[in-house]
Amino acid sequence: MFSQQYLYGVFIFLSLVMKVNSYLEFTNVKCEALDKEFCGFDYCILKAVNRSYKYVSLKVKLFRTPVTKVKLNLGLYKRLNGYKPFLYNLTIDACKFLKFPKSNPVVTFFYEFFKDFSNINHTCPYDHDLVLEKMSYSSVYNHFTTKLPFPEGSYMLEMHWIAYDIKRAITKFYWSLS
Template sequence: MEYCFIKPINRTYKYVSVRGNIFQRNVTKIKMNFSISKRVNGYRPFLYNITVDSCRFLRNTSSHPTAEFFYNILKSHSNLNHTCPYDHDVIIDKLPIGYINHQLTHVLPFPEGEYLVETYWFAYDIRRAYVGFYGTIS
């Protein structure tokens, strides 16, 4: 990971930026495991723990509705908008926290609380990266 941060611009506007370097070019076999945990006497599994073959999913995003919902949150602010092979770094640039909050409270109403979103990225069935986000919905 080159960088992964949340930048506060003012009291109401914050954004997330992530850049993950791909060292081997033309990656054609990618899987992603995505899970959400809620803090209740420690972090406990909450709603989702899914594994998606990313190359297959990006060919037909409607094949997995849960993954499609979360992909649509990222799609407009990232370069994850094409199928394999990936021959460039993965970038999520200036994804507004307010937009994420709207999607997770109005579109798919999550209850208030503290959450952990974990993603594990696999290339050729070998775990290559872990990205975890801690957040609060209030």
């Protein structure tokens, strides 16, 4: 099996060789609190302002603060007769990653989608609600078309949020690339 760094290097090489013109559109967002005593979603929406502008917003209320131990299982899926694993499925210590964001280039690639639209931009502890506000397709579009070209298709980024070694919530972001 190839290492994550090797695959990342191959994709960087391909991005330099290939020129891709694409269109990216959010298609859905889903959020689920698995432990309703630990957290709950105030809202989790995909808002269409007009035909060409959509954004994602969500707000998570934390009921047991401060949160000092968080892991994240991140999986990228492509739709092929249902959503199938595509390239990445990894689990990281989120607190350690936020302390040293360059420690994992794959996670950094996905983190850059929402870091400017969120208050999840500091290391643990978290003693406040977590908010992702008005993340537009443009933040994702740049990554999937210029930084690391992806093939056309429908994708899902699924994130399992694990606090104190218990799965607490799942967020799923859906988009299509054409």
